[in-house]
Amino acid sequence: MSVLAAGGFEAFGLASGIKESGAPDLALVATADRTPVSAAGVFTTNLATAAPVLVSRAHLADGRAAAVIVNSGNANAATGEQGTRNAQRMCELSARELGCEPTDVLVCSTGLIGIPLPMAPIESSIGRLAAGLATDPGAATAAATAMLTTDTVKKESVATADIGGSLTLTVGGMAKGAAMLQPAMATMLAVLTTDVAVDPRALRVALQRAVGESFNQLTVDGCTSTNDTVLVLASGALGNPPIGFGGRGYHALTDALTAVCGDLAEQMGRDAEGATKFARITVVGARTVDDARRAARGVANSQLVQCSLNGQDPYWGRILSELGASGAFIDPLQVDIAYGGITVCRDGIAAEHDDRALAAVMAAHDIDIRCDLRVGQSEASVITTDLSYAYIDENAKTS
């Protein structure tokens, strides 16, 4: 059910013809009664911001939205002022069908950069898209499928949390992409829904925290796309007293958002095209959380570490070097490094270990790498993949 797991929403998706392949490429999520509700977004920090990001940011200024329209197959990025007009037009077309204001509609696009968005397929399909809005599982699947590009599977997740007063909130979500893993198609997008009533500012901070603990801890190639967007709409269908900052409801909402975002991020990592390994880099004992994140990200983003994962080679010297170059404080004579619980480096030098057990760890699809800096108490974890021939194949050509 994913994006429809939380009450108060409808969804649908179809093939409009943006994609030459004829695959589904247009999705719509709306409140059941078409009225705007509390909404929040987290957007790419890339200065070459895509048009839909600019438009969605503006439409979220009041913290409210009634719908999200998503297209795949074209990122509507590097498309200039016409691109912005096209993104606005997508909102207008949706609003006309839904009977809401254009500024209550958010828009996401994903696909190739630098190619004008073809509007004709959208203009001719929007009526059918809105007419298809429904609450059944098939409708949720249609929406989750229509946002995909080079993904091999759709990505959905649901979490619940007790907020007291015998009430249980639900957060559901759908996503596409794996950071910039599918760069020719760019972008990661996620659309989340929840049934709680919540102050828009509290929703925004909760979403930022959830994204910081999930999508921002996933890295495949260190790239930040022009279109990255995570949106959440809160219907209020649960009938709870509105959640503000702090308190049981706020924490429950943050936890549920984090759980859904974390699950979607892991699904993205696992769908990383061409990847033969799924690795979790955990740095503990850092002086600060920033240091821990910087160190974990430095290791995870390293082409050299990714190559060694591809080759199942436990070359910890490369990891130590990346920790040292990451900008985080380390004392090289204190660092411990372990693959799958087998310590290969202790006090910054080679540690005796069971080579056969280590080979078994490296041969597995999932590999845990743990680095203990032993200079503090902070920790962070980042998900990444290996670097493979298939990654090059995927990204050497846009078509």
Added chain:
Amino acid sequence: MSVLAAGGFEAFGLASGIKESGAPDLALVATADRTPVSAAGVFTTNLATAAPVLVSRAHLADGRAAAVIVNSGNANAATGEQGTRNAQRMCELSARELGCEPTDVLVCSTGLIGIPLPMAPIESSIGRLAAGLATDPGAATAAATAMLTTDTVKKESVATADIGGSLTLTVGGMAKGAAMLQPAMATMLAVLTTDVAVDPRALRVALQRAVGESFNQLTVDGCTSTNDTVLVLASGALGNPPIGFGGRGYHALTDALTAVCGDLAEQMGRDAEGATKFARITVVGARTVDDARRAARGVANSQLVQCSLNGQDPYWGRILSELGASGAFIDPLQVDIAYGGITVCRDGIAAEHDDRALAAVMAAHDIDIRCDLRVGQSEASVITTDLSYAYIDENAKTS
């Protein structure tokens, strides 16, 4: 002649047995009279600093050195306190043969990380190495060859500059590596010599400038190794009045150092293993030089851009995205991007161009990419390569 092009030095190299392959692995450069002269170094910023870097830094505290000993085949990095003792021992052994102080000897190592440096081959070969010191071209070649790891060719360069008073200075140098391109073998090293008399502090600043304009503008994978080192010794054999800060001599020296370092950096880029492309990313019109460098480096380090070069795909949307994510200030509606002089993006959107001419540009081995941010007057240039199957092969296994 390279490292012996400037008067006042001798060199030699041989196979000591550090490398199991039996390839040359030990090189020595010394002043002709074994007395210390002005010397300077630029070292890695990696906090997991290799032992030879720690020792060389300490030995350069007085701005003087009489010799440089270099081994390949083992980086003596992540080797703890024993590693430091071994690096010091290399200096002691050299000093004993040369008749100078151990603190007048600098040491460089390159090769695998995390494996104790085998000292027996060095102990047993040092006498033969010192006895072989000579000024003939064969001796220079022996030294340049013995510092190589996975390099396919030795890297040497010479530059001269007029310093007035009918005097012409000479800078020569030898190098190995391509940043972290050969990561299993780690490191870039360069040893330079010059015949001028120069104040050590002026020499140090001149070297820093030269490195900033050359090696620091080369990037293959964004990695900073544990061992990166550039050293220069100035014999004074030219008989010039000592060069201080500023003036014709200082600028001539800086220019010649920059020319040699730039040439060596380009040779490293061209020897990048597995690379099928050699690309120069030039960013102009940036607000500051820092912005220009950040933007050029962001594009050059991008796995996605490197993959598109490998596929000969002029996907400029990716370049625009990397410019936007680089941290440099850009206005996406003002950016122009050209491959080999063919503008494919103007004002941040697709520009009409000759597809056949563009295909010819992308098919060439050398590709120039020029990005005009049009928000200022600053520029910078960075050298990189494509990302290929062979890069993965080279780095998936350490042996």
